[in-house]
Amino acid sequence: MTDSEKPKGIALEERETAGEKLFSPSAARNRDFIRDVFLTTMPNEGRILEIGGGTGEHGVHIAGAARGLVWHTGDPDPVSRASIAAWIDDAGLENLKGPHAIDVTAKNWSVEREAPFAGIVSINMIHIAPFEAAMGLFAGAGRLLEAGGSLFLYGPFSNKGVHSAPSNEAFDASLKSRDPRWGVRDIEHDIVPLAHKNAMALAELVEMPANNLSLVFRKTE
Numbered sequence: 001m002t003d004s005e006k007p008k009g010i011a012l013e014e015r016e017t018a019g020e021k022l023f024s025p026s027a028a029r030n031r032d033f034i035r036d037v038f039l040t041t042m043p044n045e046g047r048i049l050e051i052g053g054g055t056g057e058h059g060v061h062i063a064g065a066a067r068g069l070v071w072h073t074g075d076p077d078p079v080s081r082a083s084i085a086a087w088i089d090d091a092g093l094e095n096l097k098g099p100h101a102i103d104v105t106a107k108n109w110s111v112e113r114e115a116p117f118a119g120i121v122s123i124n125m126i127h128i129a130p131f132e133a134a135m136g137l138f139a140g141a142g143r144l145l146e147a148g149g150s151l152f153l154y155g156p157f158s159n160k161g162v163h164s165a166p167s168n169e170a171f172d173a174s175l176k177s178r179d180p181r182w183g184v185r186d187i188e189h190d191i192v193p194l195a196h197k198n199a200m201a202l203a204e205l206v207e208m209p210a211n212n213l214s215l216v217f218r219k220t221e
């Protein structure tokens with residue numbers, strides 16, 4: 001892939017490539033931490049749907065460690081889907097499915113026939129997309145999760161209007177300068193209301209390295 005063909009606007013980092021496979025430096029740094037929290041807070045059996053799978057590395061990493069899961073993954077971006085497909089092929093994991101072309105702002109996610117899901121996961125997506133993506137993610141989780149099912153989010157968050165670190169405040173400003181519709185989301189002001197609207201409640205909040213959080217919501221009905 002030449003530099004001009006590399007996805008722009010999708011990744012905020014320089015990614016190495018090998019064939020169709022993309023390598024995310026941030027995923028290399030955070031994937032063990034995310035996997036470990038996922039394994040202790042999310043179902044370890046049943047169908048999981050990953051939204052905004054990106055390079056595909058998190059899916060391979062977590063599904064490889066939890067063979068009781070059937071891990072469906074997807075991304076709206078074709079270059080990311082090609083990378084996910086290459087990671088799935090190389091991993092040879094039978095419990096990895098997809099990639100599906102899922103845009104959470106669409107009414108239909110193309111995986112409805114696989115529903116209900118025990119869990120839905122979205123890593124580093126809702127702050128690098130318009131707020132409609134967070135709205136669509138929670139609406140879809142409300143629609144496609146089984147009763148008691150879980151939604152796992154990872155990324156930077158503020159709470160009650162306060163950033164958890166100066167670096168997150170600077171990151172928020174840099175996201176907004178790139179696209180004014182992007183930005184670090186606020187747990188109490190932005191996210192919890194979306195959860196309640198879709199019959200979910202915040203069940204777990206885990207502090208992660210680099211001032212990120214893992215949030216787990218459970219469907220209450």
Ligand SMILES: C[S@@+](CC[C@H](N)C(=O)[O-])C[C@H]1O[C@@H](n2cnc3c(N)ncnc32)[C@H](O)[C@@H]1O
Nearest residue numbers: 027052053054077103104105123124125129133
């Ligand atoms: C920063 S990347 C994160 C990728 C991966 N989850 C990770 O952490 O390495 C954000 C991903 O969200 C996807 N995305 C953006 N808008 C989306 C939407 N409306 N629906 C689903 N995915 C979306 C992008 O295509 C991109 O692959």
